[in-house]
Amino acid sequence: MDINLNDLLRRYKSHPFEDYKLETPHTGIISFKVEDGQPVKGPSGKWLHKPGTLLYVLEREKNPKRIYAPCSGEVVHVRTELDGQFVEAGEELLSIRHRLDKDEIIDRILTQVLFIFGAPQRARFFLIPEMATKIERKSSGSICVAPGDEILIMSLMKRDTMIAYAGEPGVIYKVYFKSGDLVEQGAPLLGICSPEKLPYINKVIQRIKTEWED
Amino acid sequence: MSEDCVLIANRGEIAIRIMNACNELGLGYVVVYTREDEASFHVELAREQRGAGAVYRISSYKDPNEIFSVADRANATAIHPGYGFFSENFRFARRAALRSRPLTFIGPRWEVIRDLGSKINTKRVAKSLGIPVIPGSDSPIYNEMDAEALAEELFFMQKEQGIKHPSILVKASAGGGGMGIEEVNHLDTFKRVYRRIQNYAKRQFGDEGDLIEQCLTDYQHLEVQLLCSRHGEVVHFGTRNCTIQSTGRQKRVEAAPGFDPQLYDYPFDASKVLERMVKYSVRLAKHVGYDNVGTWEWVVTRDGSPYLLEVNTRIQVENEISAAISRIKGHQGPVNLIKEQIRSALGEKLGFKQKDVSFEGTSIELRIVAEDVKRGFSPWCGTISRFDFPEEPWARLYTHVPRGRPYSIPTEYDPNLALAIIWGRNTEEAKERAKAFISACNIQGEDSQGRAIVTNLDYLYERLEDVLRF
Numbered sequence: 067m068d069i070n071l072n073d074l075l076r077r078y079k080s081h082p083f084e085d086y087k088l089e090t091p092h093t094g095i096i097s098f099k100v101e102d103g104q105p106v107k108g109p110s111g112k113w114l115h116k117p118g119t120l121l122y123v124l125e126r127e128k129n130p131k132r133i134y135a136p137c138s139g140e141v142v143h144v145r146t147e148l149d150g151q152f153v154e155a156g157e158e159l160l161s162i163r164h165r166l167d168k169d170e171i172i173d174r175i176l177t178q179v180l181f182i183f184g185a186p187q188r189a190r191f192f193l194i195p196e197m198a199t200k201i202e203r204k205s206s207g208s209i210c211v212a213p214g215d216e217i218l219i220m221s222l223m224k225r226d227t228m229i230a231y232a233g234e235p236g237v238i239y240k241v242y243f244k245s246g247d248l249v250e251q252g253a254p255l256l257g258i259c260s261p262e263k264l265p266y267i268n269k270v271i272q273r274i275k276t277e278w279e280d
Numbered sequence: 281m282s283e284d285c286v287l288i289a290n291r292g293e294i295a296i297r298i299m300n301a302c303n304e305l306g307l308g309y310v311v312v313y314t315r316e317d318e319a320s321f322h323v324e325l326a327r328e329q330r331g332a333g334a335v336y337r338i339s340s341y342k343d344p345n346e347i348f349s350v351a352d353r354a355n356a357t358a359i360h361p362g363y364g365f366f367s368e369n370f371r372f373a374r375r376a377a378l379r380s381r382p383l384t385f386i387g388p389r390w391e392v393i394r395d396l397g398s399k400i401n402t403k404r405v406a407k408s409l410g411i412p413v414i415p416g417s418d419s420p421i422y423n424e425m426d427a428e429a430l431a432e433e434l435f436f437m438q439k440e441q442g443i444k445h446p447s448i449l450v451k452a453s454a455g456g457g458g459m460g461i462e463e464v465n466h467l468d469t470f471k472r473v474y475r476r477i478q479n480y481a482k483r484q485f486g487d488e489g490d491l492i493e494q495c496l497t498d499y500q501h502l503e504v505q506l507l508c509s510r511h512g513e514v515v516h517f518g519t520r521n522c523t524i525q526s527t528g529r530q531k532r533v534e535a536a537p538g539f540d541p542q543l544y545d546y547p548f549d550a551s552k553v554l555e556r557m558v559k560y561s562v563r564l565a566k567h568v569g570y571d572n573v574g575t576w577e578w579v580v581t582r583d584g585s586p587y588l589l590e591v592n593t594r595i596q597v598e599n600e601i602s603a604a605i606s607r608i609k610g611h612q613g614p615v616n617l618i619k620e621q622i623r624s625a626l627g628e629k630l631g632f633k634q635k636d637v638s639f640e641g642t643s644i645e646l647r648i649v650a651e652d653v654k655r656g657f658s659p660w661c662g663t664i665s666r667f668d669f670p671e672e673p674w675a676r677l678y679t680h681v682p683r684g685r686p687y688s689i690p691t692e693y694d695p696n697l698a699l700a701i702i703w704g705r706n707t708e709e710a711k712e713r714a715k716a717f718i719s720a721c722n723i724q725g726e727d728s729q730g731r732a733i734v735t736n737l738d739y740l741y742e743r744l745e746d747v748l749r750f
Contacts, residue, residue: 092346093350093353155338222661222691224693225659
């Protein structure tokens, strides 16, 4: 599928932000360490081993859990009224207005170019061990799949089901989930590119790299 | 007791049954739920009965820190674990009892859960009390020569008994839920299977110990329901038959009492077998100082031999069929075993003795599940738009599926929809009523592709013919 790259790039340039909503991972007493408008940094280092800015501390059963910014940006919508309070799991706390970088723009635009194999159900997904090993060793861009190949395990209602790939044959260009992630129905699992489309994809990537400035 | 507040650390219909029991006892309660269960009826009902402050969203039912954190926040004094999750976790029960702000664990003492939670230990203690257990090892075997010698003995013993196709099971002793079990049909293949299971057990559980036991193929699965107190009282509520199961050993239709010799001929004296099972169960309970509800699981072979399988140190899903046929001091109407369990855990005396308990009729439980029985009982997921059941004086229904609004079955849990408890003056009537109940059920819904809901109602109807038959 060809896309109007100019339009897409213009749209992203006019608003190159995405808001990441942060929720409490579990219950506990919260104390915020940031305020509205404060710039924060995401994890850094070769293996992303250096944590980002400390956002808040959540204390449960006398164990403080320090929560750091998962990405860089500006803190917005901090719910200061919750400071010092007991909060439930999944409570919205703040957002980080994150400026998309070149790689993220490429990722987003590619979802409109690649064949997307989406989650058939809301479930947890795993790559079959052989596929996971292959991807780890080779990188996804060189692994081919064809319709009927059983490449995923869907864990649903305490049962594991093998999922066969259905779609155009091609190489796995992008894996959109981490092993064991809970993926919403229809959300992308894999981005597949047919061999004949590869030059076009590369052209798109090259174009974005040239035109997008971080 | 009325000042106690119970944290219900479970979901679905059992949460609702515990809420009902707390209401009947005049106890306060709080419930927890996960995001996936936001639309569950147990959440709606708790908000309605106790207000928004009695309902807490947690990250997981399996995170003990979440449960204890909410218990403190809500000033709960006791935790009811229901079944599954923490119900048989002695570490959880111990933590509840020993923390700086102790909580009453509604279940047996943690020491009892620990001791009976191990199948090997249960078997060893049972054996020492003269209670029959499935022939085989009563401790993990690590030595191949010992294992082979025992296997040889088990094959020989079965041949002596005239069993045409003897077989044994090799089980990873640290395993559970059907994992790490293989059948051996011939002694020649034993060594290979033993080594395979040993390697598997080492890999999966970090303990290569194996159990070896005779493989029973023609048997009925029975249970004995006990209720004990912190004051040394032990009372039984008869037996149940749980033989009708789906693949993966999931119970689907249960009946109480365990056999009906008035309706069916058994190749043994069924009343005597049931009596023996009850007697043995009570013997073990007294020996270990059992002090809450519990289920003693048995298998009965075609020659009428009962063998103790294990003890479930918790309330069972199917407890209510035992309750439905029980009368205390001649009172009409069923017993509420969950209520009795809570009273017992909070330190009350039972207030009745074995001689005060009588039995009346037959009760059948139907587990209504969204599953495709023709495709290996695979779970169905989608949205339920209509959920109608007949209202009858002889039937009770427990469900977390709300009525009057669409409900999407959460994909994180089992697709269990409801439990129906049917009572009849005798087995035939109970079966007829169960059939009438199923026929009057109306469950509608569709999946994301617009295909109609699949349930096991037809399967349950068909299997009613097999209830209590050997």
